[in-house]
Amino acid sequence: MADSKALYQEVILDHNRKPRNYGALADANHKAEGHNPLCGDHITMALRLDDDRVGAIAFEGESCAICKASASMLTTNVKGKTRDEAEVLIREFRDMATGKLDVATEPHHLGRLTVFGGVRDLPTRVKCAILPWHTLHAALNAAGSASTESEQDPMHAPIGDA
Amino acid sequence: MSSLPTKRAAPGALDVASIRADFPILDLKVSGKPLVYLDNAASSQMPQPVIDRLVRYQKEQHANIHRGVHYLSETATAEFEAARKKLAAFVNAREEREVIFTSGTTESINLVMHGYGRKFIGAGDEIILTTLEHHSNIVPWQMLAEEKGAKIRVVPISDAGELRVDEYEKLFNERTKFVGLSHVSNALGTVNPVKGMIAFAHARGVPVLLDGAQAAPHLTVDVQDLDCDFYAFSGHKLCGPTGIGMLYGKAAQLERMQPFKGGGDMILSVTFEKTTYNTIPHKFEAGTPPIAAAIGLGAAIDYLTNIGMDAIAAHELELLDYATAQVNKLPGVRILGTAEHKAAVLSFVMDGVHPHDVGTLLNEDGIAVRTGHHCAQPVMQRFKVPATSRASFAFYNTMAEVDALVAGIRNVQKVFA
Numbered sequence: 001m002a003d004s005k006a007l008y009q010e011v012i013l014d015h016n017r018k019p020r021n022y023g024a025l026a027d028a029n030h031k032a033e034g035h036n037p038l039c040g041d042h043i044t045m046a047l048r049l050d051d052d053r054v055g056a057i058a059f060e061g062e063s064c065a066i067c068k069a070s071a072s073m074l075t076t077n078v079k080g081k082t083r084d085e086a087e088v089l090i091r092e093f094r095d096m097a098t099g100k101l102d103v104a105t106e107p108h109h110l111g112r113l114t115v116f117g118g119v120r121d122l123p124t125r126v127k128c129a130i131l132p133w134h135t136l137h138a139a140l141n142a143a144g145s146a147s148t149e150s151e152q153d154p155m156h157a158p159i160g161d162a
Numbered sequence: 163m164s165s166l167p168t169k170r171a172a173p174g175a176l177d178v179a180s181i182r183a184d185f186p187i188l189d190l191k192v193s194g195k196p197l198v199y200l201d202n203a204a205s206s207q208m209p210q211p212v213i214d215r216l217v218r219y220q221k222e223q224h225a226n227i228h229r230g231v232h233y234l235s236e237t238a239t240a241e242f243e244a245a246r247k248k249l250a251a252f253v254n255a256r257e258e259r260e261v262i263f264t265s266g267t268t269e270s271i272n273l274v275m276h277g278y279g280r281k282f283i284g285a286g287d288e289i290i291l292t293t294l295e296h297h298s299n300i301v302p303w304q305m306l307a308e309e310k311g312a313k314i315r316v317v318p319i320s321d322a323g324e325l326r327v328d329e330y331e332k333l334f335n336e337r338t339k340f341v342g343l344s345h346v347s348n349a350l351g352t353v354n355p356v357k358g359m360i361a362f363a364h365a366r367g368v369p370v371l372l373d374g375a376q377a378a379p380h381l382t383v384d385v386q387d388l389d390c391d392f393y394a395f396s397g398h399k400l401c402g403p404t405g406i407g408m409l410y411g412k413a414a415q416l417e418r419m420q421p422f423k424g425g426g427d428m429i430l431s432v433t434f435e436k437t438t439y440n441t442i443p444h445k446f447e448a449g450t451p452p453i454a455a456a457i458g459l460g461a462a463i464d465y466l467t468n469i470g471m472d473a474i475a476a477h478e479l480e481l482l483d484y485a486t487a488q489v490n491k492l493p494g495v496r497i498l499g500t501a502e503h504k505a506a507v508l509s510f511v512m513d514g515v516h517p518h519d520v521g522t523l524l525n526e527d528g529i530a531v532r533t534g535h536h537c538a539q540p541v542m543q544r545f546k547v548p549a550t551s552r553a554s555f556a557f558y559n560t561m562a563e564v565d566a567l568v569a570g571i572r573n574v575q576k577v578f579a
Binding site for chain 1: 519522523533535549577
């Protein structure tokens, strides 16, 4: 059974309470919006690429705690990384959240981000954790917007009922 | 079913312990805690007599209906039509042929949109809906409006979540051709004053469809008293199976409507030159229906009727009143939907905590609530929230479960303190 107590760890609650790098970024040269129609979560991820390196990054928006903490920790982890290094983190985070990467036994670069490993047991919350990373990917590739419901999204799942 | 009459009780005095014993799923443990199922507005649970009925049908009575002359086909047909008769009695329809089996409320509304709307609503015509509607009573009409060049007019709501009936009346004009109206709001629980609204529309020659998805499980529905033209609900919200529901329509309306789906069973004769459609209700029931589900829904109606809809309503109202009072005592928690007349739904938001975090943490305590926009985004926009948490009650819920919910909410506050 899902262990949500393990998910709502102090580090996640702390980043939710006091999100890092929260706000607008005046000199951003890459920007994307992400939204999750299921929760109504929406975030904007803005960054400044200096040559190939993330010189500055910020996010803002309305979201659940999992999404906001994920976005906050994303910014602290991605700042200073090259575009390729950031893409590796995006892929590894997504694989961890969807259960494809076992961070206990397989090599990875996620560091503290492994606190989000617990979402793999909560299918409805996986999207919340991944949304900032999809949005970062969109921003790096200047795709403009990301959605947890896009056709290409491996996490796509129908949502319905009353 | 033999034990059922003992559960009949005076209003407000349900033998809930004995009722709960009929629902095997209520014994489940979730996250190591007893399941507290408060997501009944999304789907209710199924009692053993209904489960038994489904099994008995499959084991002893199954064949296709309205076709064979053999024993099983005649048995299945008789049981299927008996279920229709039960539904007709449940909503007090004049005639059984006014009851059409559909896959649920959504299909019922789509049937009316295609069968009535596409035939009788044209360019420049107006359809009145309300802010409280579920997406299933919005989107089909938007599709029709787009196709025909018709216009949607929307009845606003008050801060309490009540329809502004004065504004509703002002929306009528000579182009008004249809009204789609929820009997009970799924997101807020508001019981709408539909009878008067229907009379007002009828005085102007405008037919009215009631979305009864959230009303039929909780209230006595009398379509003759309401005088609605159409009434739709889903079986799985009243202890029946998924994939089955019904549309009630006044015979005169159904007769003049065009078919929704083409196929077998909905025809009298077919040649490549001309097809003659079957009479109602069969005109609207193309193809093999979910026979087992229909018969199961009939058994669910028997089960509810044995307990008594008035007793069910009284118990659920007690639960709602108690839950409202308890939640109102919690600082930082706000109930959305404070209408004078409500049914079985408690929608709330918490300061500083997103509903999805509320739902995940309540699940840790074994409590199932719905979190999200409840397929009613206009309601969310009206209250300027992205989503709410919604506890919705059924007659098998207890005061102790309300206490568990309140304790669960306190626990969420502790985690996010």
